[in-house]
Amino acid sequence: MPEAYPHGLKTLTPGNTIVEALQLLGPGFRLVPLGDNSPYIKPKAALYDFNGKERRWDVVESHASVGVVLYHRELDAFVIVRQFRPAVYASLLREAEVAGRSPPPFKAAFTYELCAGLIDKSKSNVEICQEEILEECGFSVPLEAIREVGVGIASAGTQGAPHIMYYAEVDSSMAVDGAGGGLLAHGECIEVLALPLESSQEFVLDGSLPKSPGLMFGLTWAYFNKLNGSLGPRAAASASNPLLTEELVLKPVLPA
Numbered sequence: 001m002p003e004a005y006p007h008g009l010k011t012l013t014p015g016n017t018i019v020e021a022l023q024l025l026g027p028g029f030r031l032v033p034l035g036d037n038s039p040y041i042k043p044k045a046a047l048y049d050f051n052g053k054e055r056r057w058d059v060v061e062s063h064a065s066v067g068v069v070l071y072h073r074e075l076d077a078f079v080i081v082r083q084f085r086p087a088v089y090a091s092l093l094r095e096a097e098v099a100g101r102s103p104p105p106f107k108a109a110f111t112y113e114l115c116a117g118l119i120d121k122s123k124s125n126v127e128i129c130q131e132e133i134l135e136e137c138g139f140s141v142p143l144e145a146i147r148e149v150g151v152g153i154a155s156a157g158t159q160g161a162p163h164i165m166y167y168a169e170v171d172s173s174m175a176v177d178g179a180g181g182g183l184l185a186h187g188e189c190i191e192v193l194a195l196p197l198e199s200s201q202e203f204v205l206d207g208s209l210p211k212s213p214g215l216m217f218g219l220t221w222a223y224f225n226k227l228n229g230s231l232g233p234r235a236a237a238s239a240s241n242p243l244l245t246e247e248l249v250l251k252p253v254l255p256a
């Protein structure tokens, strides 16, 4: 049975992705110094003059990224993802060590986020976004249906790379059999979740659930713009939201 989630969250992924991901995670988690050959990040010291003195700031060179707020028209829900994040686990582990507590369970580092990806290939940003929607969430969305929301900076204190946010709507006709959940070959095991629009703000403000600031902003922006009609009408009235019936959740709206 899918795990019960708070705030009306329902899994759209067949099976129980979190249980599967936990089974795939072996015992042991180590942190070692990073060499200089990471294709993802390069820690560096930035030296610059300020007020006649040389100053230093430690920075992490990284890729720009895209993220997308997905709204499911038939479910009147946002589609978000949840996955094991080693960086989150590393932080929790450090916190536990400092406090003299035993290591936290891996489960604590499964983080709620928008569907997102790095801009690390020679495709346009919106094409990368389209590809991530398919790979992570299992929906095929036409490029022209993906609109830009705005650009923020990821971790201005250390990374400073742009994060470009998009908005797109999906429905069951866009679900692609066998797509979604990420690429196991890349170590991805991504759970796809539907979050009712109705309870999205409670979810955003629930500090007990680990989530990204991009998700917090994106869902809040989309919630209010959906309510005021700027993003087109809401398809389903919340009282009759089919998301509330298990039956529909496990039917064709799902990526297989």
Ligand SMILES: Nc1ncnc2c1ncn2[C@@H]1O[C@H](COP(=O)(O)OP(=O)(O)O[C@H]2O[C@H](CO)[C@@H](O)[C@H](O)[C@H]2O)[C@@H](O)[C@H]1O
Pocket: 040, 041, 065, 066, 067, 116, 117, 118, 119, 163, 186, 187, 188
């Ligand atoms: N630091 C890392 N170390 C090792 N392998 C890595 C890595 N980052 C990415 N990868 C590999 O690259 C694959 C593709 O990554 P994606 O572009 O889908 O970004 P992801 O959603 O993982 O998060 C990424 O993009 C989101 C988008 O904003 C950022 O928030 C997040 O920090 C970033 O990891 C991952 O599955 C993994 O195999």
